[in-house]
Amino acid sequence: MTSTNAVLEELARSLRDRRDSSALRRAALEWAVRWTRAVDGAFLVRESEGWRCQEALHDPLFWERDWELPERADPSGWWDRENIRFLAIPLREGLEWLGMREPDPAIPTDRQIGSAAGLLIGLALEAARDREAYASFFSTAVHELRLPMTSIKGYADLLAKGIAGPLTDPQRRFVEIIRSNIDRLAGLVNDLLEYSRIETGRLRMRWESISLREILQEALQRMRAEMEGRGHRVEVDLPGDLPMVASDRERLISILSKVLDNAAKYTPPGGEIRIRAVWTGEAVLCEITDSGIGISPEDQARLFTPFWRSEDPMVREIPGFGLSLAVARGLLQAMGGGIEIESALGQGTRVRIRLPAAQESQW
Structure with missing residues (x-):
């Protein structure tokens, strides 16, 4: 029995x-x-x-x-x-x-x-x-936020193009600030929606066999202005025989962009960001290492907690919502991968992203 x-x-x-x-x-x-x-x-x-x-x-x-x-x-x-x-x-x-x-x-x-x-x-x-009530609230909130955001961004774009008349230099700067903050808010709204999908099990992947080199190039392109503006040196080392990875294309670009964004924001001007990848025989391991401010052991234990941000003044002076790493981890786990962070104060941070290799039988 x-x-x-x-x-x-x-x-x-x-x-x-x-x-x-x-x-x-x-x-x-x-x-x-x-x-x-x-x-x-x-x-x-x-x-x-x-x-x-x-x-x-x-x-x-x-x-x-x-x-x-x-x-x-x-x-x-x-x-x-x-x-x-x-x-x-x-x-x-x-x-x-x-x-x-x-x-x-x-x-x-x-x-x-x-x-x-x-x-x-x-x-x-x-x-x-x-969870379902939570997801319903998030979906409604995201929808209600997107409507005025779209309107504000649309009118800001019209102003920037001079539709309402020529702008003075100060006015043009103000419009750019409006557009920048709307883009930042749009990123938060998208993260909220992804987090809600992850938490409620409603995440739907669009699986593809993808070249990590190609995806990294797109993510770096998105971050190019930020990195060049801060004078970062970027080094990329990808072997030519890396296998394709099984992933959702847009979401993998988003994950890599989030990690690169953190590396850029928390690395002082003139710092270095190194990207390398290896095939372990079981998965493709992508490492993004920066020479930034680093993370204390206490803060590392809470890095993936949604909406949590460090009390470190150097972190607090940089805008953020404390959601990007939680979303990145949830998406990677849904892809059959993972993410780990190794860091020390004043000695930079290394982020390891593990991705499953694409199998011929999957496609």
Whole structure:
């Protein structure tokens, strides 16, 4: 007989990394049907006219009937009727029932498993609902922000072109400041949207087989004005036999641009930025090393915390929102890669980006 701990551990593994409520319900149903050897399973939710099938594993039509289910859960978490075994899922706003059709009668309705499993699934669903509400808020906020931003940028561009009349030199500088800050705000809005997608599991990748050399050139082109303005020396060392990487093109450019932007901002004028890449036999490793101000061990432990910024005065004097590295890590993890940072105060920073090589079978 499988132990209680083993059954619950399997459930926990099934629910792990499921971000949205539909995926969580399906994972829970697959676990329940597998464990009880049932032929089908479904989630039933309470609505004004009765209990309705929210998600079925195989046959949703079977579950569309007037179920007379209790409004409150039995302490054991179980309720049986018509060869259906129900498991109560407690939520903040009431119950859902997970039904298992024709379970093996030899599988006992263990009280401990019932109450613990219902609680685990309920907590996971509540967390998913919170993430979905969070994502909905972010999507609305981003949309509402983009409308006035587009308008401001459009009118600033018209002013810069002299549509409303010639500009004096001070007026032209003011317009450039407006455009620069709108671009900065647009970057924050895009990061917020990406972060929301990562957190809610709604990130969708456009996979391609990509040349890292080509992507780096595009990222460097985006950062060229910043680096040249600060007099940075940039050294690039990429071997000619690097394999192609499997990635989302625009997102990889964005990741490399974020890392290069940090290197440029936190490296004093006249400093050095070195870029190299190697094939490890398992992944392509891209390293971006700068001769900048470096990062303390305490700050390194929090670098990937969303919206966190160091209290170091040298960091605080440079504008930023504390979101770019969190987004970069989330995107890289979704690509099957990763990011690590090695640094010391006053001795610069090395960022290692690991990217999966493209396999011929993928395309």
